[in-house]
Amino acid sequence: MDSNTSAQLLSILQRYVFNVANLQGMLRMATPVILAGLCALITSRAGILNIAGEGMILFGAWFAVAGSYLFRNAWLGLLAGILSGLLVGGLFALFSLKLRAHIIIMGIAINTFANAATIFMTRAVFKVAGNIADPRIVGLDPISIPILKDIPILGPLLSGYTFPVYLAWILIVVTTIFLYRTPWGLHLRAVGENPQAAETLGINVPRIRFAAVMASGVFASLAGVYLSLGHLKMYTDQMAAGRGFIGMAVNTFGAGEPIGVFLSSLLFGFVDMIGYRLQADRLLPPYFISMLPYVATLLALTVYTLRRRQAAKAALQAADTDKE
């Protein structure tokens, strides 16, 4: 009986967790969340609450497909997506930082605007409703890394993804170096932690914040590019599906650290991947599976905050006993 149960458990674990295809799926599905998390990270570290990531992802995804369709070239699609991120990020920064629009109001308006605008443009430009799927849209090809790909297990696990997946990993490293090893990163952190003090030190606070919002636009648009060209090769209305906000949650779990964002994004990649498996196995009605990432976000936020509270309380108690 006991050995039977453990054998069953093992096979379930193998089916849902420990096989290379699953781990690949996890890394793929984590990619847009990593990029959305970086979007939230770079602005929150500059002391800005940017909730427009969702809208920026939508625009990135739309323009990537439009660019790829127009130029018959995936890389130019990628470029178009990034440019849209710079443009939307720039406008967002202009309105909320320079023209003093309330940044949350601006965020709510941009997200709703992006939703309407992409639906509108899909109908106006492509004369279709719902999604843009056309053989002339060129997707980004998977890239095999020469020597790495021949190593067993590690090869398939780390090689054979499309460009944005690698880019997300690289950007985690680059952001870490930027934050902690460059003067600009130091300035950005100073602005986020104490803008008045930073200003006294001669740091140009508005400029740093403007640049941070532009950068967040690029990160978010890359998440969109991955969804439409790296993962699917098509555009679907509302395909961001809340990832802009999940990115904000991931940034919270990661405590604003790039590596933390990466690790907590893997958790969401895992949830997404499990969802696909469950869907294939028809274990749950599809609606409950689609709910998983959002329920997971709420649960994770609750557990994370409770644990942090407990840790703070424990630290206080420890300090008290030290005194006595």
Add this chain to the structure above:
Amino acid sequence: MPKSFGGILRRFVNLGLSILLAILVGSLIMLWYKRNPVEIYRLLFMSAFGSQRALFISLQRATPLIFTGMASMLAFRTGVFNVGVEGQFFIGAIMGTFVGYAVKLPMILHLPLALLTGFVAGAIWAYFPTIMRQKLGISEIVTTIMTNYIATYLVSYLVNYPMRESPTTAQTPPVKATATLTQFVEIGKGALGKGSQAHVGIFIALAVVAILYFIFKRTKLGYEWRMVGLSFPFSQFGGINLDRTFIGGMLVSGGIAGLGGAVEILGVWRKYKDLFAIGFGFRGNLAALLGRQDVIGTTVAALFYGSMEAGAMGLDWAAGIPRQLIDILVGLMIFFMAAEGMWDFLGRIKIGAASTERRTTGQES
């Protein structure tokens, strides 16, 4: 709320210019469509106000927006960015539907019960993000968005499985006649509101507006809601029970959204079709922003938005211009309106309105 005449004037000039700018951008879009903007705007206007039928369709589209607009306004005023109005609307709608078809009662009890259920369901749905913010300090923006997605899928599940009427269509059984809100067509035997599904729910919407207006103007509760929204630490110092005020405000906000969902079902649709009403909540958010988080302003904005939506549907049908055009234009109006720095020159026209300190980063408070 600026009390001075100058402040009000400045606000109207700001609003007028924002609308004008949005209309200009809209004209560019139409030119790109190779259409004459004047012609298109005339068509938009006629489809919204040009006939009795158009007016009633406008009224029908505006009714749910008044509810979601009021819900958003109330939350924004208490300093909570409840962007979960969308989900609360769905949950209220599906629970109202359920009571509408599953319960057998005389009309005098049935209809109020269905409406009350919608209200309570919406409030319960708002309860989770509220308590997460209150007890754990988790930002309501992320959590209310998450509950929107969960609500959407939950309702789709209910409509597709346990509440499904027949295997062929994804919808619930029809609501019993004792729970419906009468449509104007049914009252006037076709003389009134022909071709529309406008219904007496508009009076419930206006009653909500009146009650909220009274609460904000005349009661201690309204004062507390306003104070909590303006300054959290200050109102605590002033002796307001923050927890109660905050939770109460958010629950009533969710309740109004849920009531709106129930009214929309019992008045217009009379059964729940899967995905019948995407976007009412988000449009309500925008209406509250357009109306400057003010009871009357938001009501006017909701009526405006609703009629423009009716106009845009006519435009879509007659000229093939996607009706999302109107959401784009309203979005632009809000961008322009919110961009205070753009209107600095208005302040220099000696009208002496005190400009309020704006949070620019959203984190300093």
